Amino acid sequence: xxxSIIHLAIALSLSFPLLSSSAPxxxxxxKTISPRQSPSRSFTLAETIAGESFFDAFDFFTxxxxxxxxxxxxxxxxxxxxxxAGVTNGLARIAVDSTSTLEMGTNRDSVRISxxxxxxxxxxxxxxxxxxxxxxTWPAVWSTDGANxxxxxxIDLIEGVHESQNNQVxxxxxxxxxxxxxxxxxxTVIGTTCDSTVTNNGCATTDPNGxxxxxxxxxxxxxxxxxxxxxxxxxxxxxxxxVPDVSRSDFLGNPVSFIPNGDLCNIGEHFQNHQIIINxxxxxxxxxxxxxxxxxxxxxxxxxxxxxxxxxxIGSIEVYQSSPA
Ligand SMILES: *[C@@H]1O[C@H](CO)[C@@H](O)[C@H](O)[C@H]1NC(C)=O
Ligand SMILES: *[C@@H]1O[C@H](CO)[C@@H](O)[C@H](O)[C@H]1NC(C)=O
Numbered sequence: 260x261x262x263s264i265i266h267l268a269i270a271l272s273l274s275f276p277l278l279s280s281s282a283p284x285x286x287x288x289x290k291t292i293s294p295r296q297s298p299s300r301s302f303t304l305a306e307t308i309a310g311e312s313f314f315d316a317f318d319f320f321t322x323x324x325x326x327x328x329x330x331x332x333x334x335x336x337x338x339x340x341x342x343x344a345g346v347t348n349g350l351a352r353i354a355v356d357s358t359s360t361l362e363m364g365t366n367r368d369s370v371r372i373s374x375x376x377x378x379x380x381x382x383x384x385x386x387x388x389x390x391x392x393x394x395x396t397w398p399a400v401w402s403t404d405g406a407n408x409x410x411x412x413x414i415d416l417i418e419g420v421h422e423s424q425n426n427q428v429x430x431x432x433x434x435x436x437x438x439x440x441x442x443x444x445x446x447t448v449i450g451t452t453c454d455s456t457v458t459n460n461g462c463a464t465t466d467p468n469g470x471x472x473x474x475x476x477x478x479x480x481x482x483x484x485x486x487x488x489x490x491x492x493x494x495x496x497x498x499x500x501x502v503p504d505v506s507r508s509d510f511l512g513n514p515v516s517f518i519p520n521g522d523l524c525n526i527g528e529h530f531q532n533h534q535i536i537i538n539x540x541x542x543x544x545x546x547x548x549x550x551x552x553x554x555x556x557x558x559x560x561x562x563x564x565x566x567x568x569x570x571x572x573i574g575s576i577e578v579y580q581s582s583p584a
Pocket of ligand 2: 325326400415539540
């Protein structure tokens, strides 16, 4: 496990801080690491969602797809019986039906799960060993407060469509929040208006290294989200073999995306009470509108061979909270 140093640190009650991009970090015996720019803060492991108990942390969503996708979100029992949700070799698998040939206009079985717990801050480490790819697919790992959208915000951590090789990190809010540009990030900002009450594009950053078949061929990767109401929301992505060692001074480096807390957006006000959601939809508002053939998006849904790689495989989700909380 690449995070063994973190785990060791926890075992020793060490902790690590919220990191700023340029902070030289040293693991000190004082049990905290002081970043240069962001306030000194330390985190301890609060929750691990992994292995055989992975699905205990989630509810299965079975309503119609709010984004108009050609999917039928199934219950936990159905998902398990059909092999669309399960744990194999310690890895949680969440999949689209890849065996049924469907009639035109029929929705394909898929899974959408959301955590029972809700979060308003923390450091989240997602170890994703495989992400869904293929024509018509629109998978996402994201978080929101569904009952108070967009007032309590939405953070789309991993999202893309079809066979894209780009990850898109997007925030959605109500009025009065925009993304401050000019940050030291590795991604490319493609939208600064987070307010989704006018248009629903959100404020978005793309990462050319975080998605798709290339990501899967490399054994997946690790996404880190640092959500600190006083500092901002940072997203990092690392290949499996380049996950930083917290004892090294370049731990984390520059994030893919960063929305700072400040005049342009009060993070604590705009992002609260989120469930973590993992879903795979097909076609719908984004993947349907951007589909370019063969045939129509809906006709492609009939063919199960389009879905052989349409599954998530997740090693773990770890949630750290600042200590003292
Ligand atoms: C992610 O999970 C996989 C599968 O359990 C494991 O082999 C890999 O080492 C993990 N990656 C990290 C960075 O811990
Ligand atoms: C799937 O995830 C994306 C993530 O942004 C979200 O916009 C969409 O509403 C989700 N679809 C469903 C049905 O949950």
